[in-house]
Amino acid sequence: MKYLIAAIVVVISAWASVAAEASGSIVVERAWARASPKDAPNGAAYLTIVNNGTDSDRLIKASSTVAENIQFHEERTENGIAKMHQLEAIEVPPGATVRLKPSGVHLMMQLKRQLKLGEAFLLTLNFEKAGAVEVTANVGRAGAMDDTSGK
Numbered sequence: 001m002k003y004l005i006a007a008i009v010v011v012i013s014a015w016a017s018v019a020a021e022a023s024g025s026i027v028v029e030r031a032w033a034r035a036s037p038k039d040a041p042n043g044a045a046y047l048t049i050v051n052n053g054t055d056s057d058r059l060i061k062a063s064s065t066v067a068e069n070i071q072f073h074e075e076r077t078e079n080g081i082a083k084m085h086q087l088e089a090i091e092v093p094p095g096a097t098v099r100l101k102p103s104g105v106h107l108m109m110q111l112k113r114q115l116k117l118g119e120a121f122l123l124t125l126n127f128e129k130a131g132a133v134e135v136t137a138n139v140g141r142a143g144a145m146d147d148t149s150g151k
């Protein structure tokens with residue numbers, strides 16, 4: 001019986017490491033990206049940042065092996081036209097959950113290669129206080145509005 005409990009604990013902790021990654025009081029969950037058309041220069045990635053601490057933090061840099069560089073963008077509608085604005089950083093107030101999503105704040109990746117449905121890639125997120133957090137982003141459908149990978 002002891003062995004069975006130990007095995008269950010191992011399985012649960014392995015699953016948790018896929019679902020969310022943390023550094024200090026910052027937890028990053030549900031990282032995903034949209035599949036990109038062949039030869040598309042850019043791709044978007046999304047994730048959820050939770051700040052369980054009492055201090056604010058900021059996401060100041062993101063990088064990935066699939067991207068030449070990654071910018072922080074916010075999509076805003078002005079006079080009926082959706083426009084992208086570059087953000088210097090993404091603020092994460094204490095106790096807040098900041099959700100990056102289509103038509104909102106997103107990671108804009110200058111792609112080195114095509115992102116294919118069903119694959120996964122690593123994203124490294126650097127926070128001003130929490131430091132580096134590595135997450136696995138799952139690639140969903142091209143026009144997906146949410147993480148459809150089921151993970």
Ligand SMILES: [Cu+2]
Binds near residue numbers: 106107108
């Ligand atoms: Cu963008």
